[in-house]
Amino acid sequence: MLKMNVDGSFKCQDACGGWGYVIRDDLGAIIQSGWGRKDFACSPLHMELLACLQGLGAAVQLGIQDLELETDAKQVVDAIKGNDFRLSLVGGLVHEVKEFRGSSVLLKGLSQAQSLVLISAPNQITFKSDLRWCPMFSNLKTLLLNDYWCTPDDFSALACILEYSPVLAKLTLELFSEGPKYKVEMKGRCNLMERSAKISENLNIVEVKCQVVDERVLEVLKFLCTFNISFTF
Structure with missing residues (x-):
């Protein structure tokens, strides 16, 4: 099972942030990583979700079908597993991330x-x-x-x-x-x-x-x- 760690940062006074992801194999070796800056960011959750989306997009391009995402941001997990953010500013990002999401483990x-x-x-x-x-x-x-x-x-x-x-x-x-x-x-x-x-x-x-x-x-x-x-x- 491949694992992906994601992280995001947000600078409120400048309304900007950064995102990053790392995809590793079961031995911990890095398969791919990515990072970037986002202007006109609205919240830390926005950047965390953007990191998820960028990482998942990279995984698809690599032909990866099984991927376990690990994040220390509980709000991200709640947003992806629930429906509370559908009408929020980040609702579109949540929906896009869910599009990548199946609901199975090692099937x-x-x-x-x-x-x-x-x-x-x-x-x-x-x-x-x-x-x-x-x-x-x-x-x-x-x-x-x-x-x-x-x-x-x-x-x-x-x-x-x-x-x-x-x-x-x-x-x-x-x-x-x-x-x-x-x-x-x-x-x-x-x-x-x-x-x-x-x-x-x-x-x-x-x-x-x-x-x-x-x-x-x-x-x-x-x-x-x-x-x-x-x-x-």
């Missing part, structure tokens, strides 16, 4: 696994090629995902993985909190007679773990109900 390289734990740390964002190229997980029987895979826009990442896991027997979702202990653990029930054709016929264990059942968790539960997976709590 192609792990496609033959029988058991997977796929999570993303709070300050890590993984970019992949379009999920239309999601591989088939022909042997996958147990799968654990965190909320990174359950974004409420359309749940396309979660839907894709479920659809391409034909022998999946157990699914666990750990949502919007850090374990290992959770206050709420719910078990889903698959209706055998009305099971969706889009999920594995072997799926008989669905677990959802969280600290509190809030609106975000309810959205995930409602989405799972579209596959005729029901919950009681």
Whole structure:
């Protein structure tokens, strides 16, 4: 997995800033780096997002499909994973960065696994090629995902993985909190007679773990109900 570190700086009195990125391989060797100056900048977030965009553009030109972005700017992570910045001054940049973003981690390289734990740390964002190229997980029987895979826009990442896991027997979702202990653990029930054709016929264990059942968790539960997976709590 290649990694990209990004950083941005902003000088308020001059309304300008700088951006930079470094792409490294798994041994830490630099594959490519870039930096630049931006006049008429509006905020530190503006420059951080510009660094992301420039780095992702460079990765595409290099033919890189799997890239993990690391940033120490929590606001950048929140902007890319959420929808709060759609109407802000940097909303256009956020949208462009999201265009590069898939919602999967190491999918192609792990496609033959029988058991997977796929999570993303709070300050890590993984970019992949379009999920239309999601591989088939022909042997996958147990799968654990965190909320990174359950974004409420359309749940396309979660839907894709479920659809391409034909022998999946157990699914666990750990949502919007850090374990290992959770206050709420719910078990889903698959209706055998009305099971969706889009999920594995072997799926008989669905677990959802969280600290509190809030609106975000309810959205995930409602989405799972579209596959005729029901919950009681």
